[in-house]
Amino acid sequence: MAENHGEVKLLGVRESPFVVRVVIALKLKGIEYEFLEENLGNKSELLLKYNPIHKKVPVLVHNEKSVSESLVIVEYIDEAFKGNPILPTEPYQRALARFWTNFIDDKIVSSVKKVVFTLDEVEREKGVKEALEALQFLENDLKTKFFGGDEIGFLDIAALIIAYWVPIFQEVRGLQIFTSEKFPKLYNWSQELINHPIIKENLPPREPLLAFFKARVEGLSASK
Structure with missing residues (x-):
């Protein structure tokens, strides 16, 4: 039986290397997620809600809790989801x-x-x-x-x-x-x-x- 990871959403733009960092981390962990494409010229209410300080992508939303900044998100993914460690354990x-x-x-x-x-x-x-x-x-x-x-x-x-x-x-x-x-x-x-x-x-x-x-x-x- 597949593990239930809860609701995972990623707000981003596909051209961004910072967004792709998060995509790779999710894929390495085998996490299913919903990708929400942003228009940075006309930022969505969701983006302003989940990242009100920087108003930038990527933003990961896991069970309605948001995490911003690509490297912080990758660390969060590694700690929140089991299997295939991304960071060294030592x-x-x-x-x-x-x-x-x-x-x-x-x-x-x-x-x-x-x-x-x-x-x-x-x-x-x-x-x-x-x-x-x-x-x-x-x-x-x-x-x-x-x-x-x-x-x-x-x-x-x-x-x-x-x-x-x-x-x-x-x-x-x-x-x-x-x-x-x-x-x-x-x-x-x-x-x-x-x-x-x-x-x-x-x-x-x-x-x-x-x-x-x-x-x-x-x-x-x-x-x-």
């Missing part, structure tokens, strides 16, 4: 995983945003330098097939933005930041990750995603 390894996931959002995501969505050339060059430095730290830390060992773990889920979205972002901007020549271990890891069956079937299609971000960048340039 305290020091858990602490390391949390450190590196925060590093990804604080250093890599922020620098990539500068590269893609900043019109100022000096700021963009600064973003490229910061991204390269941060990626080198991850390259040096990667010792196994996945960051989680032989199986996908918390850090792999957080770093999916590097494996799938960063190559799209650099194509939009005509840059070469994350390449197999610069970061061979990370590149091999990225290919293993995006071709993992659970990851592959839950990624948004590449071409529409590329068109989506090209349109966003063109919109920025037009409004300059």
